[in-house]
Amino acid sequence: MSALLPLTLAVLTSLPAPTPASPALVGTTWVLQTVQPAGSAPITPGARLTRPTLTLTGSGADLTVGGTTGCSPLTGAARLGTAGPLKTATFLLRGVQGGSSQNCTDAALSLREDYLNLLRATTRYSLSGDTLTLSAGKGRLTFRALKASTPAPANTAAGLNTSLNGAWTVTRLTASGRDLPTTGLLNVTFDGP
Structure with missing residues (x-):
């Protein structure tokens, strides 16, 4: 019996560590890492550009698309198909709109387009x-999941969620009761308690 204990411990310590679960496609904020138009090498957005984001919400096959283009809000709808043998699935986007481009710099406008x-x-x-x-045919978009963090506790007395985690776009600035013009689109991402 005592000879069995070291053997059991050796087997247990040689087991691979569990791998963390992949983030879910739906409900995760995805941050663009590279854009690769057909026939081009992958392009990584420069440090001075705000990276576009993509968020899918809803349940089932029909989803809502949100996020940003890096310089304007992103909206649309998506339809998911079933997974195939290559661990890919159909993914069709409909009505994707990038909002107004008037606040985009030339570099941001190129990335946005x-x-x-x-x-x-x-399509997949x-x-x-x-x-x-x-x-998208021979083109590719590669995203990385925004790191999830523990949301701030909800304000249960008022029935409000006080978490600011996620990607936010400033749509209006007000100072001393007056609306101020926005000369550029401001995107802010919070990730933490």
Whole structure:
């Protein structure tokens, strides 16, 4: 019996560590890592650009698309199909709109157009760990999941959720009771308690 204990401990310590679960496709904020138009090498957005985001909400096959293009809000709808043998599934986007581009710089506008064109042409997705890849013919969009964190506790007395976690876009600025013009779109992402 005592000879069995070291053998059991050796087997238990040699087991691989559990791998963390992949983030869910729906309900996760996905941050663009690379954009690859057909026939081009992957392009990583520069440090001075706000990276576009993609968030899918809803349940079942029909979903709502949200997020940003990096310089304007993103809206639309998505339809998911069943997974195939290659761990990819059909993913069709409908009515994808990028909001007004008037506040986009030239560099942001170029990224915005490539991003929107590839989103509109997307037909498949694959999810591997914290990486989401959308395929649009020979073009690709690669995203990384925004790190999840513990949300702030809800204010149960008022029935409000006080968590600011997620991607936010400033749509209006007010100071001393007056609306101020916005010369550029401001995107802010909170991730933490």
